[in-house]
Amino acid sequence: AQSVSQHNHHVILSEAASLELGCNYSYGGTVNLFWYVQYPGQHLQLLLKYFSGDPLVKGIKGFEAEFIKSKFSFNLRKPSVQWSDTAEYFCAVKGNSGGYQKVTFGIGTKLQVIP
Amino acid sequence: GAGVSQSPRYKVAKRGQDVxxxxxxxxxxxxxxxxxxxxxxxxxxxxxxxxxxQLDKSGLPSDRFFAERPEGSVSTLKIQRTQQEDSAVYLCASSLTPDTQYFGPGTRLTVL
Structure with missing residues (x-):
């Protein structure tokens, strides 16, 4: 069975600090990987995704994530956070063996950015 | 519509009620x-x-949970004889391709 582990449940940063949120997954095959974000009072929305190709993927609002297959990791990064990045971030994994595969989410990381 | 919508946004049920x-x-x-x-x-x-x-219902926690989508559009999730552990936010998502799911705002269910 697939699973996702997010190491930091609550992160507090000052504006302009750099961000890295850890995500490790467990799955015995090729995967698709996602980061979703939920801003206060808003829906879950896709931040970025990895399906194949360049393991460094760039998403909206200056976020990027790197897929490191040997480490089963897909960490989210941003060089300089803004107050508006305050949100909850979810890492998710889906098997990529063709056809339908369900998505498994991590527990989430709450990011609070202090002005 | 512009996005996925869910209703009600909030639901309070007494234990044992159906929702x-x-x-x-x-x-x-x-x-x-x-x-x-x-x-x-x-x-x-x-x-x-x-x-x-309904191609996968493996995540339904018990036979009290039932979902349907009779015309391939609107879907209903029904929970019979609600229990306190059913209290949660229930999210719906739709997608055109396997890549990206679009989420609704959720329904927050509180079982007293």
Whole structure:
């Protein structure tokens, strides 16, 4: 069975600090990987995704994530956070063996950015 | 519509009552998913529809949970004889391709 582990449940940063949120997954095959974000009072929305190709993927609002297959990791990064990045971030994994595969989410990381 | 909508947004039920939660997916989206998100947790998969066919219901926690999508559009998640552990946010998502799921605002269910 697939699973996702997010190491930091609550992160507090000052504006302009750099961000890295850890995500490790467990799955015995090729995967698709996602980061979703939920801003206060808003829906879950896709931040970025990895399906194949360049393991460094760039998403909206200056976020990027790197897929490191040997480490089963897909960490989210941003060089300089803004107050508006305050949100909850979810890492998710889906098997990529063709056809339908369900998505498994991590527990989430709450990011609070202090002005 | 512009996005996935869910109703009601909030539901309070007494233990033992039946509840029905509605999801209106984005028009034309073939795939529809239901998730349960308990407090402090990530969304957990409940069930998946492709058009009107329920292709995966492996995440439904018990036979008290039932979902349908009779015409391949609107879906209803029904919970019979609600219990306190059913308290959670129930999320619906739809997608046109396997890549990206679009989530609704969720229904927050509180069972007293």
């Amino acid at each position: 029905a939660l509605r999801c209106d997916p984005i028009s034309g989206h073939v795939s529809l998913f239901w998730y349960q998100q308990a407090l402090g947790q990530g969304p957990e998969f409940l069930t998946y529809f492709q058009n009107e066919a």
